[in-house]
Amino acid sequence: MKLQKASAAAAGALVLALTVTACGGDSNDDSSSGSGGGKITIGIKTDQPGIGLQLPDGSYAGFDVDVATYVAKELGYDAKNIVWKKAPSAERENLIANGDVKFVAASYTINDERKKKVDFAGPYLLAHQDLLVRADDTSITKVEDLNSKKLCSVTGSTSAQNVKDKLAPKADLLERGGYSECLTGLENKAVDALTTDDSILAGFAAQKDLQGKFKLVGLKLSDEPYGIGLKKGDTELKTKINDALKKMVSDGSWEKAVQANFGPAGYKNEPAPQIAD
Template sequence: MRKHMTAAALTAATALVLAACGSAEPGDTGDGGDGGDGGGETLTIGIKYDQPGLGLQKGADYVGFDVDVARYVADKLGYGEDQLEFVEAVSANRETMLQNGDVDMIFATYSITDDRKEVVEFAGPYFVAGQDLLVAANDDSITGPEDLEGKNLCSVTGSTSAERIKEEYAEGVELVERPGYSECVSALASGAVDAVTTDDIILAGLAAAQEDPTTFKVVGNPFSEENYGVGLPQGSTDLCEEINTAITEMIEDGTWEELVATHTDGTGYVANEELNPPEPDACA
């Protein structure tokens, strides 16, 4: 009996050792080079599924600026395309997904704020957006939020961006809510509203998604600053530094500029040159 128990114990111990040797944190690929096999691990990345130009699910594929930045960073961490798993990261659930270990990282127009930094860690920023306005291409009457007095402004239900304009720039603006930005764009196309508001690169992505990308234009007068970061679980300092190195390389080798141009093609959009390309912050 004692011999059988000893053998069983050794077998169990060996299994535990092998399991420990096989485990790895995201970024600890063990292959020593870019574009490797990621040590056999899968990297789970949270993205938006419904933001044209940034994070959009198209059948079995995922496209957009955020998605391509995620792919670039993952490659630098040593993960091949077949090791990436993209999952939807709804804005309200992002912190919970990171805290519960549902994702390894999030690229989803995730603005870095002090409140969020209390519960998650951020790498980046990899882009600095600003709240702006989308209007008809032939509308020269709206050049900033102050021009919205007496006009109809659309934003998504629950967003604070339109309220901010009403409180700070145009008290007489009429606010119109829609369940999604695609519905706001449809209202703009029909003339039911005069403008749509959210972050400038999101607006550019919406314009680029039209059959004719010159139908609308981003006013180009941003009035806020939103630093898009890579959401990570707390305590991911080493991984944060690896991601920041990848972001810096992406900017220096010209890929960042190419991706911005690709996903806003035809709209005339230009990223705010005073804020972009950004310099990643030091990791905590």
């Protein structure tokens, strides 16, 4: 920003305006206040039904949204004071490190590589890689059945490559730009199965216009413990979020959120995982 020619007064006014209107920075994300009067910016997925989805009216829904809303309330923020920020998988660490969000709840699997860059609260859900097939398909009951069948996933998916490389090398892997394209192909019998985390598959299959059309095979091809990502070294916030997650489980809100977002797909979820201290 070029301010060399601006007067000192104008520059001061600009700085004041930016301070007042900014949202998502640490100055407004004061989780220690507990007053509910400030704003908190939270990173979520916005294109995953059942997990995190921006609805046509601009609101957001999904299991991660429910979890994040509950946690924010325990930190002292009303739902109306949450600023939701899109957190694509490749940007989650940057959003946290730059202070653009207070925390991220976005189907964020905890692993050693990510723990080098961010801290995690949780886990709050244990997902597994699975397959989604048509409801009337009885030919796919195990991963080896994918040999000589068409398997769909998004471009660059490690889940699909895992199946192709290690589990069903003769599968015909088709990569598409988004899961919705795979679902259309699955419905039209252009492909035989779709693979990714079972929670994501259940979220898509639970959509009203798709209920009853698909089913999860029920395989556990990997463990995907979802955690809430936050800035490295923020032990105070991590403890507060873990306490909130434990309360969500103990008061029944966690199970209610699971059933509301995944239940229509017949998702057989794991019990709430043990939350780290």
